[in-house]
Amino acid sequence: MLRFASAPSADMSIDDLRVAIFNYIVARQRGERFILRIEDGDDARNNEGKERNILEIFQLFGLHPSDVSYQRDNLTIYQHMAVKLLQERKAFACFCSHEELEAKKQLAKEQKRVYRYSGRCERLSDAEVLANEKPFTVRLKKPEKPITFDDLVTGHQSFAPDDIDSFVIMRTDKTPTANFACAVDDMIHDISLVIREEEHLSDTPEQIHIREALGYDKTVAYAHLPAILGASGEKGLPGVRWLFEEGFLPEAIANYLILLGSKTPTEVFTMEEAIGWFDLASVSKEPVRFEIDKLRFLNREHIRLADSKELSRAFGFADSAIGELAKCYLEEGSTIGEIKPKIEAIFADKPFEGEWKRQMTLLRDAIKKGPLFETFDELRSYLMERTYLEGEALFTPLRLLLTGSEQGPDLRTLYPHLKSYLQEIVK
Template sequence: MLRFASDPTKDMHIGDLRVAIFNYIVARQRGERFVVRIEDIDRTRDVEGKDREILEILHLFGLHPSDVYYQSHNLTIHQHMAIKLLEAREAFACFCTPEALEAEREAAEADGKTYRYGGTCERLTDAEVLANENPFTVRLKKPEKAVEFDDLLQGRRSFSPDEIDSFVIMRADKSPTPDFACAVDDMIHDISLVIRDEDRIGHTPREIHIRDRLGYDKRVEYAHLPPILDETGGKISEGENAFGVKRLVERGFLPEAIANYLIRLGNETPREIFTLEEAIEWFDLKRLSETPAKFDLDELRLLNREHMRRSDPKELSRAFGFADDAVGDLVKQYLEEGSTIEELRPKIEAIFAAKPFEGEWREPMEKLRDVLKNAPLFETFDELEKHLVKETGLEGENLLQPLRLLLTGAQKGPDLSKLYPHLKSYLQEIVK
């Protein structure tokens, strides 16, 4: 089973979406279940409906989970596992106050050393623990030897006992830390492969150590994805709105184009344009580059244009408030002038909006409008043009420029002969 673990206290950004897409693809390739885990164990942070937004985004991108569960629902199991470790002497109660630990950390930094827990409470006797009425956390003892694992992208990784340290697995309020909850939940749900961002790689040896101490002997594979960089070469932050998935969709990028781009990013693909379903046939996680990939908005725009061109006309028209093949095909005529729905919407809205009759073209526009109101429906633009020449006496630029303004509300644009087949059924509404 593969999972997408999501923090419901922040907006989903493209790095999160890439992780979800890869987990979904590999789960489909392996014939395994794909589940979504909402990591809501931090009681100090407000979810504010972000969990629903996360699920809506996944649905929008066609990433349909087999199941959705909330980490907080496993709290009793987390606590039971912590008790098991305490009973086995693999973990211990730590009464060190946050202030004392911070003082130790500052002292280590002042000496130019990496802070490690000093082991103050590790050697307390049962009697000393029972006699202490102060709040306590639960710490897992550091491993006796290095924790090693094979990353599918980064190869063999090794972390020494000191790097892992004796770390907290249960907070003073008796809620689990993210590392402990994650490790236990992956056991509960029989996760076979964890695909996530590279910045989580330091947590992996802790999770492995937790499962080892609990006697879990199933091998869990890992693949840590290199970061996505912004246009300046800096690492994309989860707080950057420009790279939020919701914001990209609002700007008019199609979900299929965004998915196409993220699958191609730092990857070798057999072709440039493809769907998620097509990618499932050939995607190979091990072929991903180990180096960071730079997010290129211009490249995404080009992909978006191609996906709009290939999209079902009726479905495309829905983004503009219609459900009509003709309007979808009309939008496609403007793809040389824009690459996103956000860019093209004003052009389509202008066609169906009231037009100002002013300036040098006012009189010919009025004349054309009067003729068009009573004109029969012509199949081709040539037939329409001949009719207008005959009825108005206008020709050449004196006909085409005011006609363009009347039909599209713009002085420039695609050839009217290409627009007309998609406009003709709305002609009376446009010139009313």
């Protein structure tokens, strides 16, 4: 089983979305279940509405999890697991206060050495523990040997016991730390492969150590994806919500995130097509750069490929003609946000003013009195006959009347898609 884990603390990032997509694809390739895990165990980090945002994005991208699990439902399990580790002397109660620990970390920083827990509370006797009334955390004893694993992307990894240290698994309020909850959840769901961002690589030895301490002997494979950077190598990418607001299609975003740092047989593809050939082992081991112009190109191609009726819904219609009309503007815009004003201008009230006021009025009156013409050339001939306009005196005011702009696609190209709305357009 594979999983995507996300805390409902902030809007989903581009990196997070790529991780979710890769997990979904590999689960489909392996014929394994794929679950969405909401890591909501820390109330202080949860933000109202963010859980709904995660679920909505999954739906928009067609990422259909086999199940949705919530960490808040497993609190009792985490506590039982912590008790087991305490009983087996693999963990211990730590009474060091936050202030004490911070002072020691600051001293280590001033002395330019790596901070490590002193082990003071690990040496307390049972009597001393029972006699101590201070709040305590639960720490897992550091491993006795190095933790090693072979990452499917970053290669062989090895962490010495001192690198892992004796770390906290339960807070003073008896809620689990993120790594403890994550490791136990992966055990509960029998996760076979964890695909996540490279920034979580340092968490992996702790999670392996937790599972081994609990007697879980199944090997969990890991693949840590290098970061996605901005076009100039900077951090801080636009969020998924911003991409939607700009009018990028989910199909194009998924296409680009799969394409980034991967070897693909073609540039433009659907996620369903990628399931047939995607290879996790071919993903770049180096950070990749997010270029908005490349995404614009892919978005333009996916708009071109989109079902016209479905595309029209983005503009408030359910008519394939409007979808085709929108595609006519792909040379002028690459997103729904850029094309939408063009479509809105067609159906908006046009100002009859300026140098073309008289001609626009003549053309409007002629169109309103005339029949529906199948071709633009038929309409043009009729208008020339009724108004005696020709050349620029015909085409410029007619374009203004039909599109609200003096520039744009050829009217012959537009007419087949807007002819059934002609009376509504000229009002």
